Amino acid sequence: MESVFEIIAEPNRRAILSLLVSSQQSVGEIERQLRMPQPSVSKHLRVLRDAGFVEATVDAQRRLYRLKPKPFQELDGWLEQFRRTWTAHVDALERYLDRMEPPAGRAMYRETPIKRKTRKRPRGANRETDKGERK
Amino acid sequence: MESVFEIIAEPNRRAILSLLVSSQQSVGEIERQLRMPQPSVSKHLRVLRDAGFVEATVDAQRRLYRLKPKPFQELDGWLEQFRRTWTAHVDALERYLDRMEPPAGRAMYRETPIKRKTRKRPRGANRETDKGERK
DNA sequence: CTTTTATATGTCTTGACACGTATATGCGCT
DNA sequence: AGCGCATATACGTGTCAAGACATATAAAAG
Numbered sequence: 001m002e003s004v005f006e007i008i009a010e011p012n013r014r015a016i017l018s019l020l021v022s023s024q025q026s027v028g029e030i031e032r033q034l035r036m037p038q039p040s041v042s043k044h045l046r047v048l049r050d051a052g053f054v055e056a057t058v059d060a061q062r063r064l065y066r067l068k069p070k071p072f073q074e075l076d077g078w079l080e081q082f083r084r085t086w087t088a089h090v091d092a093l094e095r096y097l098d099r100m101e102p103p104a105g106r107a108m109y110r111e112t113p114i115k116r117k118t119r120k121r122p123r124g125a126n127r128e129t130d131k132g133e134r135k
Numbered sequence: 136m137e138s139v140f141e142i143i144a145e146p147n148r149r150a151i152l153s154l155l156v157s158s159q160q161s162v163g164e165i166e167r168q169l170r171m172p173q174p175s176v177s178k179h180l181r182v183l184r185d186a187g188f189v190e191a192t193v194d195a196q197r198r199l200y201r202l203k204p205k206p207f208q209e210l211d212g213w214l215e216q217f218r219r220t221w222t223a224h225v226d227a228l229e230r231y232l233d234r235m236e237p238p239a240g241r242a243m244y245r246e247t248p249i250k251r252k253t254r255k256r257p258r259g260a261n262r263e264t265d266k267g268e269r270k
Numbered sequence: 271c272t273t274t275t276a277t278a279t280g281t282c283t284t285g286a287c288a289c290g291t292a293t294a295t296g297c298g299c300t
Numbered sequence: 301a302g303c304g305c306a307t308a309t310a311c312g313t314g315t316c317a318a319g320a321c322a323t324a325t326a327a328a329a330g
Binding site: 026027028038039041042043045046060061062063 | 305306307308309
């Protein structure tokens with residue numbers, strides 16, 4: 001469970017993180033606000049701490065947890081590569097061009113001779129492209 | 136399942152998504168580049184399709200998959216709430232502003248410092264110890 | 271038509287993980 | 301000392317999803 005992606009896949013963990021946005025919180029406060037059993041909270045916090053999402057300072061018997069930025073930056077960095085995919089009109093243009101021509105100069109390292117007798121865009125509607133399967 | 140976070144928790148799915156950044160790819164191309172069994176690719180693509188990460192067009196017997204923006208936007212929206220937590224770190228902010236110059240820009244950085252006093256322990260705080268049933 | 275290519279889906283197994291419950295550790299107070 | 305509060309951890313259990321393998325479907329090539 002090493003990757004930041006798996007960490008935030010858990011809804012309760014995301015809830016905890018969102019709680020901590022406003023300010024640092026103790027385990028008990030999180031427990032009350034999320035109405036979640038304390039062992040659950042502690043365990044999730046443990047995961048979050050190990051992953052670097054939060055850190056805790058000791059205040060007597062309680063621990064005050066607060067956010068740490070690095071994993072979020074990592075997430076943002078990953079999202080970065082997709083950003084131009086959705087950034088407004090540029091995206092539409094690119095997709096349009098992509099559809100017009102086969103990936104020519106784009107070849108990665110695996111070049112497969114795609115011989116295509118019939119051209120693309122078969123006239124028939126694509127049925128299973130979207131939903132219904134079941135044959 | 137079904138949340139975008141769980142979708143991208145899977146490393147192979149993230150690999151597929153990253154592959155599709157450059158251009159649309161057929162299942163076979165993905166299979167070869169990632170060196171993973173074809174049924175695996177198809178299954179992951181199925182999940183990604185259902186979640187709206189990708190869409191496919193039919194080209195004869197093959198399917199050409201390409202990215203769709205919405206789930207990424209959703210992720211970005213979630214990250215938004217944490218951004219001020221790390222905007223103290225310069226490079227992330229820079230990288231972000233780099234992409235944000237066009238008109239219709241959406242405000243992303245706020246300078247409202249929410250400073251919270253660390254609360255001292257509430258004496259005799261009577262919380263109702265809600266024992267409500269969990270989900 | 272038969273074979274080959276491309277992709278989808280079904281089934282079964284296995285392993286990870288989240289949860290509940292119980293218990294342990296630590297601290298402050300009287 | 302003992303008690304109560306706050307948090308952590310250990311254990312047993314059920315669920316769900318990913319992988320492997322086989323098979324189904326569909327279109328193209330021969």
